[in-house]
Amino acid sequence: MLSTLRRIVQEVNSALDLEEALRLIVHLVRNAINTDVCSVYLLDFNRKRYTLMATEGLNPESVGKVSLGVSEGLVGQVGLREEPVNIQNAASHPKFIYLKETGEEKYNAFLGVPIIHQAKVLGVLVVQHVEDRQFDEGEESFLVTVSAQLAGVIAHAKASGEFAEFANREKGGNRIEGVKGSTGIAIGHAAVIFPPADLDAVPDRKPDSIAKEVRIFRVALEAVRQDIKNLQVRLEDSLRMEERDLFDVYLRVLDKNSLGGEIVKKIREGHWAQGALRIVVQHYVRNFELMEDPYLRERSADVKDLGMRILAKLQQVGPVRLDYPDDTILIGEDVTTSMVMEAPREKLAGIVSLRGSRNSHMTIVARALGIPTVVGAQELPIHQVEGNLLIVDGYRGIIFTHPSEELLKYYGEILEEEKQLVAGLEAYRDLPAVTKDGHNIALWVNTGLLADVARSLNQGAEGVGLYRTEIPFMVRDRFPSENEQEAIYREQLQAFAPRPVTMRTLDIGGDKALPYFPIVEENPFLGWRGIRITLDHPEIFLVQIRAMIKASVGLDNLRILMPMISSVLEVEEACYLIHRAYHELVEEGFKVKMPPVGVMIEIPAAVHLTKNIAERVDFISVGSNDLTQYLLAVDRNNARVAYLYHSLHPSVLHALKYIVDVCHQENKSVSICGEMAGEPASALLLMAMGFDSLSMSAASLLKVKAAIRQVDIKTVKEWLLEAMKMDNPEVVRSYLDLEMELAGLGGLVRPGK
Numbered sequence: 172m173l174s175t176l177r178r179i180v181q182e183v184n185s186a187l188d189l190e191e192a193l194r195l196i197v198h199l200v201r202n203a204i205n206t207d208v209c210s211v212y213l214l215d216f217n218r219k220r221y222t223l224m225a226t227e228g229l230n231p232e233s234v235g236k237v238s239l240g241v242s243e244g245l246v247g248q249v250g251l252r253e254e255p256v257n258i259q260n261a262a263s264h265p266k267f268i269y270l271k272e273t274g275e276e277k278y279n280a281f282l283g284v285p286i287i288h289q290a291k292v293l294g295v296l297v298v299q300h301v302e303d304r305q306f307d308e309g310e311e312s313f314l315v316t317v318s319a320q321l322a323g324v325i326a327h328a329k330a331s332g333e334f335a336e337f338a339n340r341e342k343g344g345n346r347i348e349g350v351k352g353s354t355g356i357a358i359g360h361a362a363v364i365f366p367p368a369d370l371d372a373v374p375d376r377k378p379d380s381i382a383k384e385v386r387i388f389r390v391a392l393e394a395v396r397q398d399i400k401n402l403q404v405r406l407e408d409s410l411r412m413e414e415r416d417l418f419d420v421y422l423r424v425l426d427k428n429s430l431g432g433e434i435v436k437k438i439r440e441g442h443w444a445q446g447a448l449r450i451v452v453q454h455y456v457r458n459f460e461l462m463e464d465p466y467l468r469e470r471s472a473d474v475k476d477l478g479m480r481i482l483a484k485l486q487q488v489g490p491v492r493l494d495y496p497d498d499t500i501l502i503g504e505d506v507t508t509s510m511v512m513e514a515p516r517e518k519l520a521g522i523v524s525l526r527g528s529r530n531s532h533m534t535i536v537a538r539a540l541g542i543p544t545v546v547g548a549q550e551l552p553i554h555q556v557e558g559n560l561l562i563v564d565g566y567r568g569i570i571f572t573h574p575s576e577e578l579l580k581y582y583g584e585i586l587e588e589e590k591q592l593v594a595g596l597e598a599y600r601d602l603p604a605v606t607k608d609g610h611n612i613a614l615w616v617n618t619g620l621l622a623d624v625a626r627s628l629n630q631g632a633e634g635v636g637l638y639r640t641e642i643p644f645m646v647r648d649r650f651p652s653e654n655e656q657e658a659i660y661r662e663q664l665q666a667f668a669p670r671p672v673t674m675r676t677l678d679i680g681g682d683k684a685l686p687y688f689p690i691v692e693e694n695p696f697l698g699w700r701g702i703r704i705t706l707d708h709p710e711i712f713l714v715q716i717r718a719m720i721k722a723s724v725g726l727d728n729l730r731i732l733m734p735m736i737s738s739v740l741e742v743e744e745a746c747y748l749i750h751r752a753y754h755e756l757v758e759e760g761f762k763v764k765m766p767p768v769g770v771m772i773e774i775p776a777a778v779h780l781t782k783n784i785a786e787r788v789d790f791i792s793v794g795s796n797d798l799t800q801y802l803l804a805v806d807r808n809n810a811r812v813a814y815l816y817h818s819l820h821p822s823v824l825h826a827l828k829y830i831v832d833v834c835h836q837e838n839k840s841v842s843i844c845g846e847m848a849g850e851p852a853s854a855l856l857l858m859a860m861g862f863d864s865l866s867m868s869a870a871s872l873l874k875v876k877a878a879i880r881q882v883d884i885k886t887v888k889e890w891l892l893e894a895m896k897m898d899n900p901e902v903v904r905s906y907l908d909l910e911m912e913l914a915g916l917g918g919l920v921r922p923g924k
């Protein structure tokens with residue numbers, strides 16, 4: 172059964188559209204269960220009706236015509252109860268409705284299972300049998316398994332189908348849900364970015380010149396043919412006859428009458444060369460994979476290989492992405508930090524990533540740059556959006572494709588309001604962050620990119636609460652040397668001097684990868700990360716510490732911060748190395764003060780050790796991004812569980828308050844540098860808890876300052892008292908939103924509200 176299941180999922184997965192996917196499902200499931208009928212009914216959310224979308228066994232004429240209300244018939248029962256309905260004699264069931272057009276009167280046995288994706292019923296999968304017998308337990312659980320596995324494929328195909336339909340109608344606005352990444356609104360044109368050498372990732376794109384694409388393709392094809400011929404000659408003596416014959420097969424497949432010819436035909440239909448290649452190769456691969464003969468099935472790998480070879484040549488001819496529209500909405504399956512950094516900043520209006528989550532690294536960088544971003548937009552049909560006009564609503568985590576005039580006008584007004592808000596915030600630049608009743612708090616910035624320095628100083632930052640050193644490490648092809656690091660760090664320290672700059676030691680691992688230091692792990696967030704790596708590699712750690720300390724000569728505004736600490740042993744080992752590096756430098760003649768050393772509390776184990784850790788260091792900084800992830804056991808990078816990631820969760824709030832209280836008992840200063848510090852309502856709550864400083868991206872600084880300057884600490888402490896009594900993060904969120912609204916600060920949360 173397992174191999175049948177795998178095969179069904181694989182075949183359905185490679186269907187070109189929803190219609191084909193559903194046709195394959197009913198055909199394959201009917202054969203697998205050996206039953207008379209298999210049908211799929213899909214739910215139309217707007218009409219609140221199930222429509223028969225595919226069947227094998229019922230009257231094919233009724234497909235697309237027969238429909239049922241959400242509570243009608245046995246299909247409606249399956250959807251309402253969200254569980255299988257398995258009956259020996261369907262007609263005897265009180266909810267049975269006879270659908271004349273389908274010709275189902277002769278079928279007695281009925282088994283229907285819901286198709287559920289992300290807790291939403293998408294439709295119902297039904298099998299029926301003439302025989303008056305109940306489907307057995309094995310058949311029922313098989314159908315449940317098939318349905319659960321196919322739900323995601325159906326959801327995706329359905330969204331793409333709706334998208335294509337929308338593209339034809341060209342009116343209204345098609346809404347696609349994602350996760351809030353970086354606040355703000357962007358209206359612009361989609362520029363799809365994809366990793367090179369991945370045929371499946373190549374998007375559809377309309378070429379400027381068909382003749383040019385045909386030419387590019389022919390050059391690439393000829394180059395691959397030549398490579399194969401060369402290989403054939405080179406391996407002549409070392410291969411057996413039949414193995415050598417394979418090269419002739421390859422050359423024939425590439426012939427203009429075969430694959431080569433079909434790709435040219437596709438280009439002439441209006442596709443660019445890489446897109447035409449993807450479509451034709453995927454089609455061939457699918458056909459080979461469906462063959463019963465294992466030898467022929469194996470040939471799918473050959474076609475894939477040839478496809479990759481041609482793609483490699485094509486991508487040499489024309490790079491992955493050179494042209495960015497002036498109002499680029501950068502879109503990718505998994506947009507990485509380097510993809511964002513490679514795009515010209517002045518053209519980058521918004522970002523949409525199908526994967527990732529609010530606290531993935533790319534998103535943090537996007538926030539630092541102030542680019543409206545939506546992540547986890549899994550239903551966006553990435554192959555079909557190139558060049559389309561889109562709206563990205565980073566406040567709500569929504570994207571609109573094919574926006575109507577009305578929608579464009581609405582969002583245009585919000586954009587205008589945003590501009591005015593930003594202009595209005597300018598007035599706060601040189602004012603202190605002090606409440607109306609005189610409570611003062613330091614507002615620091617998180618940095619890492621070079622551009623952060625100017626932006627932070629421009630916003631009146633009082634210091635750097637977190638300099639993510641891994642970012643300059645990421646844009647190189649090897650570890651930077653001690654001198655190179657010293658120069659990079661000096662630039663930061665000098666730009667902010669005499670203000671303090673908190674430099675975090677290398678925090679790689681998790682979702683922060685260095686291209687030249689790959690770490691492959693099953694569970695990277697619980698693996699070799701942060702201080703664990705640098706303590707295992709003292710040579711890397713010591714070079715970094717030496718570079719930091721040397722860079723601070725004459726400035727003395729450096730603070731060193733250690734990430735991912737889970738025990739006092741790690742603190743002691745790291746402190747020992749830091750002191751060793753310092754004393755060596757002093758011995759070498761450097762005149763420099765020993766920098767304060769701090770620890771990030773971002774692991775639950777460290778929360779309970781706050782006192783023991785605080786005793787050993789000079790300051791504490793809370794990494795609420797990771798602390799939330801680890802306290803709630805929610806991967807900060809996983810869009811599927813993003814709805815569970817709440818920094819305002821009561822467990823997080825209580826942990827934060829505890830850390831602040833213990834640090835103050837130990838007379839140690841405590842700051843917070845996670846993303847929640849940059850969200851105005853959360854920032855007020857953190858101030859009420861007693862944090863000495865808040866560190867955030869420069870883009871958030873003036874908003875947070877504006878909020879602080881318009882409240883009394885006394886009032887915000889009352890909010891905190893109320894919030895700490897609540898046991899539900901959603902309630903905390905709406906309570907805070909309401910208080911912000913009542914205090915006249917709603918516009919800071921989201922303009923246009």
Ligand code: PEP
Pocket residue numbers: 535637639678773793794795796797798844845846
């Ligand atoms: C955090 O975890 O809150 C933090 C500031 O560090 P990073 O997001 O870089 O892991």
Ligand code: MG
Pocket residue numbers: 734773794796797
């Ligand atoms: Mg962290």
